[in-house]
Amino acid sequence: MWQKAWSTAIDAALLLSGAIVGTDIPQCRLLPGDVAWPSTDAWSTLNNSIDGRLIKPIPIGAPCHHPNYDAEQCEIVRKNWRQPAFHELHPSSIMDPIFLNKTCDPFTDPSIPCSRGPYVEYTVNVTKPEHVIKTLKFVEEHNLRFVIKNTGHDYMGRSTGAGAVSVWMHHLKGITIIDNYDSPSSSYKGAAVKVSAGVTGEELVGAVDKHGLAIVSGECPTVGFAGGYIQGGGHSVLSSRYGMGADQVLSYEVITPGGKFVTASPTENEDLYWALSGGGGGTYGILWSVTIKAYPDVPVTIASLAFATQGISQDTFWKAIAAYQRNTPRLTDAKVFSFAVYSLAGFSLDPVFAPGLTVDEVNALLKPFIDDLNELGIQYMHSVSNHPGYLAAFSSVPAFQGAEIANFQIGNRLLPRRLWEDESSFEDLMNTLKSIANQGGALLDIAVRPTLEVAGYPDNAILPAWRNAERTMGVITMLDDHQSLESIFNDQHKVTHEFAEALRRLAPEAGSYLNEASPIEPNVKHAFYGANYDRLLQIKDKYDPHQLLYGSISVGGDRWEETAEGRLCRRDTSGGMIIQFRRYLESMKGEL
Ligand SMILES: Cc1cc2nc3c(=O)[nH]c(=O)nc-3n(C[C@H](O)[C@H](O)[C@H](O)COP(=O)(O)OP(=O)(O)OC[C@H]3O[C@@H](n4cnc5c(N)ncnc54)[C@H](O)[C@@H]3O)c2cc1C
Incomplete structure (x- = not known):
């Protein structure tokens, strides 16, 4: 009976709160x-x-x-x-x-x-x-x-x-190849593909491969294509060559939160098209499909290289990492992508992904780095191979095919090219990487350069910091299946407020990749959306006036918070009062 009374009190609070706020969006x-x-x-x-x-x-x-x-x-x-x-x-x-x-x-x-x-x-x-x-x-x-x-x-x-x-x-798995895309909404003429909302990266890459095509998709084969990936921007092994995932979008089919099925393109619902292309998943509408550019497939050379810290001094190890860092602008300038993971345990570069380059060309690009390793006396494992196309190369990268989940806490910063261009910034960068590793962090170091130029100067909501980025730099601590909640939160705190913060200080003007960042990022608006935030919020409120779509780091998400029992409540001034009332009722629950 008391439980019922408590529940009724909560519902009364919900009703009351709507009246106080004077809006048709309920308080909780x-x-x-x-x-x-x-x-x-x-x-x-x-x-x-x-x-x-x-x-x-x-x-x-x-x-x-x-x-x-x-x-x-x-x-x-x-x-x-x-x-x-x-x-x-x-x-x-x-x-x-x-x-x-x-x-x-x-x-x-x-x-x-x-x-x-x-x-x-x-x-x-x-x-x-x-x-x-x-x-x-x-x-x-x-x-x-x-x-x-x-x-x-x-x-x-x-x-x-x-x-x-x-x-x-x-389970929406439609994939339609369009040989010659021709639409008044775009100047693009060429191959395209219409992709339903449930298709994963690997399903799409496999389907377009049969038509001699390649598309810009995520490195992890199981990531959904037309969901969070494309709406968050989406980086790819092809991004240094063609730009980000969202740069490829020609049009969307979308269900608005008000229940209308609409097209969003550069000439129809243009604002929605702009926001969906990089402004974050699950915020503006429910994507039904996306039509993207597809490119003629080309042979791809991939390379890998790894060494352990065993048998070498810390000093030598960090000289080797510095040698890698100094060499990477040559890679990204050649429209190559590379993914290195390192910590105090060792260094693994897997892969260097070079579309359109031969084995000789990739060997030449890596030579200065390898010469440095030889000079430092480091023993390493190294391989280079050429593949007929994107799918074949992509499928042969063990780090992609075997990607696991649920195994780390993550933070992230985009690091601009300027850090590689003057000695003092480069030294700060190296000291920061070293300090993170010394405190138990590992670096997921992705060299990728999706400039406006390679992307064809698109007008979309991708965080502008991507356009000057030389890196999307992930920083992680490993998660153990048996780790306590308290210890998980402590690690996430460390990753966010110590490791990612140290990277932020290197380039405060940059930002963070909203799909692979810390979920407790302290400065969501600047880090994930930058100068686009205010416009994105206006578009969100136009298409989702009743705020049905919510994410804690999404545009407009700061207007809501979860109570201890997981209830989603508005966070405005009067909401604060109601939430406090609710907390009081919750705290009394045991006594009622
Ligand atoms: C192992 C792993 C590897 C990754 N690799 C890459 C990578 O290589 N490149 C990269 O850029 N990112 C990568 N990511 C990050 C990835 O892009 C994001 O996790 C992304 O949000 C996943 O989207 P999803 O649709 O698959 O997932 P979900 O968790 O299902 O959805 C993610 C977000 O998108 C929204 N959403 C999903 N479907 C729709 C829809 N139809 N309409 C509107 N909103 C929708 C959801 O509400 C949610 O907000 C990786 C993540 C993991 C865990």
Whole structure:
């Protein structure tokens, strides 16, 4: 009875708060158990209206917990926990454990039952636009939290939400090759491909390869193409040659949060087209498809090189890293991409990805670095090979094909070319990298140069700092399956406020790649959106006036916050009062 009274008080607060604010956006979204939560009949009516596509997902780790404990099934979950495909095929699972709050974690005490945690309550397995449109109407009518999930790769927690209803776009797999794209909306003439919302990078690369084409897609084969990747900007092994993923977009088909199916292109809903191209996933609308440029495929040379720290002094190791750093502008100037990972354990460069270059040309590019290694007396493993095209080269990179998830805490900064151009900045850069490694961090060092020139001077919402970048520099600490929440948060804090902050100080004017950054980045607006933020917010509010789409780091996301129980509430002045009232009620819950 007291529970009911408490719940009614919460609902009263929700109602009251709307009146105080004087707006039609409710103060808080509902959670299961609230008096106003839709009835079983209402869910059933929704399900009937969307061809029975509604799922009430069971969290992926449920077989590892009482009362569903099943030793065999639990072992399968544990073994596959770091495999992207395992989570991708699950209707509510996401890949970044920091957002799971240890809820239903397969490695925690099996006798503790799973709680709802940050998982969505219902998922709609979408196959038609009507499924999205009707779900949007339902969540708005019932004041529910709404989420869009594709693969669940997001490092920023945007593809889950406590008690939410999600649209799961992952089964939309259409790929249509357009031999000669010709549209009044663009001066581009050439090959193109129309890609549905659920297609992954590897599916797309495989499909266009059969037509002798290559496209700009992510390095990790399982990342969704037309979801968070393209809307976040999207870097690629081809970005030093053709620009970012979002630079390739010719048009989108989008469902607006108001339920309209529209086209967004340089001549139709131009503002939406601009925002979707780099302004962040899950913020402006629900992408149904994207049409992008495709390029004639060319042979690709790839190279790798690795050495350990064993048997060499720290000083020699850092001289070798400096030699690599000094050599990379030659690579990016030749439109080459390279991915190096290093820490106090060693250095691994895998791959150098050189589209259109021969083995001899790549050997010549790497020669100064290799000469330096020889002079330093470093033993290394090195290979170079040529492949007939993008797919063949891409498929032969072990670091891409075997990419695991759920294994680190991440931060990121874009580092401008100027740091490589004068001695004093270069010295600061080297000292910073060394200091991060000495404190237990590892560097995910991606040399890529998606200048406006290589991208063809597109007008879109990609963070301007990308255009001067020489690096997207990831910084990580490794995550252990059995690590406590407290220790995970401490590490994330260190990555953000010490490692990424040290990189930020090297070039405060730059920014950070919003898809691969710290989810607790302290300066979201400047770091992820820069000068584009105000325009993006206007566009968001035009297309999503009721703020159905939310992400904590998304444009407009700072207007909301989650309470301790995971409820999404507005953060404005009066909201602060209501949230405090709610916290008071929550704190009284035990006593009622
Ligand atoms: C292992 C790994 C490797 C990665 N490699 C790369 C890489 O090589 N290059 C790179 O640039 N990035 C890379 N990323 C980052 C990646 O781009 C982001 O995680 C991206 O958000 C994933 O998008 P998704 O649609 O697959 O994932 P999801 O988690 O399903 O979605 C991510 C965001 O997009 C939104 N979204 C999804 N579908 C839609 C839709 N149809 N309409 C509107 N919004 C939608 C979601 O709401 C969420 O906000 C990698 C990430 C991981 C975990």
